[in-house]
Structures are given as C-alpha cells and as structure tokens.
Amino acid sequence: MQDQIAARVRAALAPVLGDDALLELDEPRFQAEFGRRFGDHLGPVAAAGPRWSYPLRLVHAERYIDTRLVLVGDAAHGTSPQLGQGANLGLLDAHSLARSLAESGDVAGAMDLFARRRGPSNRFYRSASDLLTPFFQSDSVPLAILRDLVLRQACQTPFVRPMLTGVLAGLRRGWFSADSLDADGRYPL
Numbered sequence: 181m182q183d184q185i186a187a188r189v190r191a192a193l194a195p196v197l198g199d200d201a202l203l204e205l206d207e208p209r210f211q212a213e214f215g216r217r218f219g220d221h222l223g224p225v226a227a228a229g230p231r232w233s234y235p236l237r238l239v240h241a242e243r244y245i246d247t248r249l250v251l252v253g254d255a256a257h258g259t260s261p262q263l264g265q266g267a268n269l270g271l272l273d274a275h276s277l278a279r280s281l282a283e284s285g286d287v288a289g290a291m292d293l294f295a296r297r298r299g300p301s302n303r304f305y306r307s308a309s310d311l312l313t314p315f316f317q318s319d320s321v322p323l324a325i326l327r328d329l330v331l332r333q334a335c336q337t338p339f340v341r342p343m344l345t346g347v348l349a350g351l352r353r354g355w356f357s358a359d360s361l362d363a364d365g366r367y368p369l
C-alpha cells in the first residue's frame with residue numbers, strides 16, 4: 181500500500197510543482213516545500229525514486245483514424261488537467277468505438293462514425309480545459325478569487341449546476357450542445 185501511495189505522489193508531484201528549479205532542491209528543502217504545498221494529509225512522505233517533471237500540453241491528433249489504426253484516449257487527445265477528464269474521455273472513446281463497431285456493417289464505416297461522434301466532444305473538452313488553465317495554474321490572486329467566487333455560486337445555481345454536472349460527466353458535445361444519459365442512465369453515444 182505504501183508503495184502505491186508513493187507511486188501516486190511521485191506521479192502527481194511534478195506537474196503540480198511545475199518548476200524545474202524545485203527538482204534541484206536538496207532533500208530537506210524539497211520535503212519542506214512539499215509539506216508547505218500539500219499539507220500533512222499524507223503523513224511522512226519519502227522519495228520513491230528520482231524526481232522528474234514534464235510540461236502539461238494540449239495535444240489533439242489531426243485525425244483519429246487511418247489505415248489499420250485508430251487513436252483513443254491520450255493518444256488522440258491530451259488536455260490540461262483542470263476538468264479532470266482525461267481518463268473519462270478515454271473511456272468514452274472506447275465506449276463509442278465499441279458502439280460504432282456494433283452499429284456499422286463494416287469497419288471503415290465504424291471508424292468514420294467513431295471519429296464523427298468523438299471529435300466535437302473531445303475538442304470541446306480540450307478548449308474548456310485550456311480556458312480554465314489560468315484560473316487554476318497561475319500565481320494571480322485576482323484570478324483565484326474570481327474562480328472561487330464564480331464556481332461556488334455556479335454550483336448553487338439551479339440551472340447551472342446540472343450543466344456543470346454534465347460537463348464533469350463527459351456529456352458535452354460543444355459549448356451549446358450536450359447529450360443526456362438515456363432512461364437507464366447510460367451514455368447515449
């Protein structure tokens with residue numbers, strides 16, 4: 181269990197710190213900075229391996245399909261983490277691919293259907309996540325205050341709250357369109 185926790189922390193730490201200079205700190209200073217930023221929720225934390233970091237980048241393949249090839253998940257689209265949708269979008273890609281294959285008479289038709297179904301939604305999440313980035317990943321106090329005020333209010337506003345839930349459930353297809361779950365609570369892709 182400790183190993184698992186260590187692995188998760190190791191994976192999460194670098195993008196959150198986001199500053200290569202921090203990776204050069206000696207161990208006590210790094211631990212102090214870690215504690216300052218994360219609090220003591222995890223108890224004592226020991227390094228499980230070398231520190232590393234990587235830039236968070238938006239990537240979106242020009243097309244998801246080619247001859248004997250289909251891209252899903254992060255291979256097709258990597259977003260910034262603001263909406264926490266990376267894994268969700270990958271699962272929806274897989275679900276859509278399976279449905280498209282089941283519904284189409286041939287593989288080529290299924291691939292086209294899959295790309296048409298997932299493209300708009302993935303483009304929306306890429307743009308929305310990008311738009312939110314400065315509100316979550318900057319040192320700007322006004323942006324942070326604005327974010328907290330608007331999101332707190334939005335979560336308590338009757339018409340906005342279900343829309344936000346739909347965003348987090350991966351149901352948006354664009355800024356002005358969204359899917360609904362079907363009568364059995366399943367994704368209608």
Ligand SMILES: Cc1cc2nc3c(=O)[nH]c(=O)nc-3n(C[C@H](O)[C@H](O)[C@H](O)COP(=O)(O)OP(=O)(O)OC[C@H]3O[C@@H](n4cnc5c(N)ncnc54)[C@H](O)[C@@H]3O)c2cc1C
Pocket residue numbers: 191192195252253254255261264265266267268269270
């Ligand atoms: C720190 C962090 C926090 C995140 N938080 C969230 C979150 O809160 N919510 C959320 O939804 N998403 C989150 N994500 C994003 C999420 O983890 C990814 O979007 C998701 O894992 C993508 O799934 P995937 O299957 O497409 O790719 P991956 O999970 O990257 O899986 C690809 C797999 O392919 C393997 N592989 C690569 N090359 C080869 C090869 N040549 N041969 C064989 N295997 C190979 C890799 O080892 C890997 O196991 C987070 C990501 C990070 C890094």
